[in-house]
Amino acid sequence: MVKRILLLMVFLCIFSDGVLAATAGTTSPTNVVVDFDSTYYDSNLRPGDSGILNLAIENTGGFRADDVEVYIPSTGVVSVDKKFYIGRVDPEQSKTVPVVVRVKEGAKTGLTAINVRISYDGFKYDGTSVNNLLTTWDVPLRIYGNPLFQLNPEKTTYYKDTLGDLVLEGTLRSSVEDLEATLSSDCLTVIGSSRKYIGDIEEGDDFTLGYQIKPSAEGACMVSLKIDYTDESGTSASRNMSFGLNVESAGIDFKVLNVSYEPTGPGETVELKMGLKNYGAAAADDVTASLTLSEPFVPVDTAEKHIGTVESGEDVQTEFEISISWDAEIQTYAIPLTIDYTVGGTSYTDEKSIGLDVSGQVILEVINVDQERGSLRIEVANIGTRAAEGVKATVKTSDLGNRTFDRSTQSTDEAWENRASQRQSNPVSMLSGRGMVRPSGGARQSTSDSGTSAYAQTGSQEIVSYKSDIKPTKQTTFTFDTTVSGPFTLTLEYAGLNGERVTQVETFNLGGGSSTAMSSFTGSSNRNSGSGLAALLMKAVIVLVVVVGGYKLYKRRKKK
Template identity: 25%
Template sequence: MGEVFRKRIKMIQDTQNRGEKKMEKIDKIFGRKILLGCLLMALLAVQVSGQTLVPTRLTLNYDLSHIDTDLEPGDSGIMTLVIQNVGGQNAEKVEILIPDAGDIRISKRWYLGTIKAGEIRTISTKFSIAKDAKIGLHTATVNAKYDGYDRYGKIENDIRDTWEVNVNVVGESIFVVEDVTLDRVLKPGDTFHLKLSLRNKGIGTAFDTDAELNLVGLPINVIGPEKQYLGNIGKNGLKDAEFILYLDEDIATGAYSIPLVLNYEDMDHTPHTTTLPIGIKVIGDVQISLGITETDPKEIHAGDEDVEIKVKVDNLGTKDLKNVKVTFNPEFPFENPKSYIQMKDLGTLKASDSSEISFYANINEDARPGRIGQIFYVEYRVDNREENITVKIPIDIMEYPDFELISDGIRARIGEYAELRLKVKNTGSRCDSVTVWALKKSGQPFDFEDKSEFVGDLDTDEEGEAVLGFTVEGDAKVKEYILPIEIRCTRDNDVLTFSKSAKIDVVPGRRSNIMAYLVGVVVILLILFGIYKFKRGRKSERE
């Protein structure tokens, strides 16, 4: 028995050895195939990426632009700006607008037409400063609107960019801020000490000088005395003013300008007031912002499919974020399409950088118009720890265009010309290039001069009128006809159609009435003549 048991054990071991050798051979074969597949996929990715284009992008070239400086209240200056197309495709219908900015009077608009890829355009305008303008930096916005092209060469309408330019307004103040000292890096909710070193650059002494911070409208508060008495400050003299400040918990990160108001008297006891801007910067460890830049189509309606939702992810904090991933979790009436992945890997998003990504969704046919929040889940790694946030972004679902056809019908005579007047009312959302078409059925006796009439763009509750002229054919039957009518309009380059109908009551023509009358007269005359002949014949027989 022992010998038999040992033989069986040996047979089992041999079988296992042969199985392991076969598995090693299979692993080598499959390994080569997997490696070959990876290489093919990499080559395909390179080929596909090579087919994309550089999208249109306009920018303001700050290095080449120039704005007059050291202007005082009541002065005028020249602003020369250079607009550059840094994209790979043309920017068309370019429009630049610079509105008034508080104490800076500009209000200028330019229509630049087309700016080719790599091309620059220079615009120049005169601006003026209000006589009561505050001293310090003033910011004006430069707004651009244009049509461009995406990386696939598809046109993108109404692209909007905004840039900021600064105008420095100086005054006759005898004081300058030589140094600003903070006791810490500022974050939301911090309490900090602000020390200001003020020097008298005038030609004489400033008497009874006091300093206070104007914090009206700012998410910053003073702890302790709001005004500090500095006394007399002689020529070239230096005095320090110190304040204890508190930042609100919900203060947004960024730069803030705090007005410092100085009151003093000259040697003639004439009071003077001057305001100097004090700049501070509030930062945060991490701050991520998500916002929808655009959708395709621009207006989203119930029943839309494969709606593209472009989301811009901004790192507003001071630290780089690694392994950034954004996931879109559609909620009703938004639904997941079958052919798209709803998770995007952004890799590393450096401080102050941004990235734009696209998600896709179907809209349920039962969706109601309104603003509906959608959930976006953000994961990232910072300071060797994993973090995540959930952001809810509102997306508007618009009412779908719809039309009401108003017509009392028409009585049209055989063989004559008639006009069918139709009123079209838009009972839904706006639709452009509304056109009414007559779709004559086979066998309907109508000969139209023009089967369509252009109405124009109709907004919600707006009406338009279409007049369709036609002639009723001579062999038409006298009866009521139902004429098919189609209303067509365009929305986001899509043509929408709406089926309606109108009644046309065909009645005898004027000529056919006269002929019927003449025939009737002839018949009556023949009857009278027959009666006359009959009576005369009988009279002849009697005679």
């Protein structure tokens, strides 16, 4: 029995040794390799470029590796020449080493390799240690062709909400095929397709990319351009480029130019003309000019004028016909002008103001000339719409009637100076309507107590009379202390706009108590036969007065 037990124990020992030997024979030795699945470059490298090779080292054996060291020598294409100590790497463990790789200038494009040498201490399959093991690996490196894309925007300033053409001019130093470009940005919208296919470009050829863009925000706008192509080695590649654009406001600046209209007043219709110029750098579309009219103004046709598109630097003309009510005050009115337009589909409004001077017109008409009791009476009517201020009437003739003064000892010059000093001391008398006589020749006078004077005429004489004003649609009479026979001239002078003196002259011929006009107005006075209903009514009054006056003269002659 004991023998059987001893034999069984010997058998078990022999069997266990066999099992252990069999087990030890199936363990793989230490094996440190390059893990190509985990090894990669951070970018495409071209001649002259530098990049990072993320080199993954893995122990695929069943025993650990000690004192692992990686050495990468330089080549004629790539500069590295680095040694990296990794240390221990356990079975199935991987470690990554970042390696700076620089492709030399002048390197040929295409596929090359980086040599990786790994040294370590490991174990054989039976567990026996082995030192200074060395493995060598070639890590592929593709050197991409360097087309040297040079892209320059034709212009860099654009306007918010305004469509513009972005043109990129490009040059290549090496040939590419199937060139495509895709534009993108967060601050603009590409109208149409953002992807442009250009095709094959030969070395040295120029090409142009064009996009229609609409910026959405003011300020600096960064634009990205991705370029996809196939280089000379047949490898597909891509390149990202970026550039900045300057986006400004819409850039529209309308100015009002050359506002013009004829002098106007209450009850009249005026044609208001003006020019608009776009001083901005962008075109304005669907431009409309509108006047905001209130009392005393009413548009004759419309207060809104559609102009259309106004290009940068362009000026346009527009006009409005406005009716002015009879009760309008004599003053300058500010009329609001609104300019509406669109830029890139966005609407804008610009507010302006136009000045319209409703000062009226002075139209003086001589409605009657009469002589009675040694006085010359001239009736003048203002058929205009503005008062004639500071009216001076001057009668000039070469044949005045006889007159006398109070003092028999005064010469003509002395009498004139005396009368002039009296009028200066009493300004009111200057506006009394009575005429002053001053000889323009060297005449002498004799006087009597009757207050009349007789002149020995040696030249023409002037008689002056004043009125403070003649209101619109009113008439007044200028009286001159003289009698006239034959031709004489009447000069009417009054204050015009801006303080300027306006003069109008008429010539008459008196004979036998009647008057006949010989010529029309001359000088700076302007007439407007169609100046409104007031002019028509006043002319009717003038005709009536002339008829009645003529009838009275006729009856007076008949009695004589």
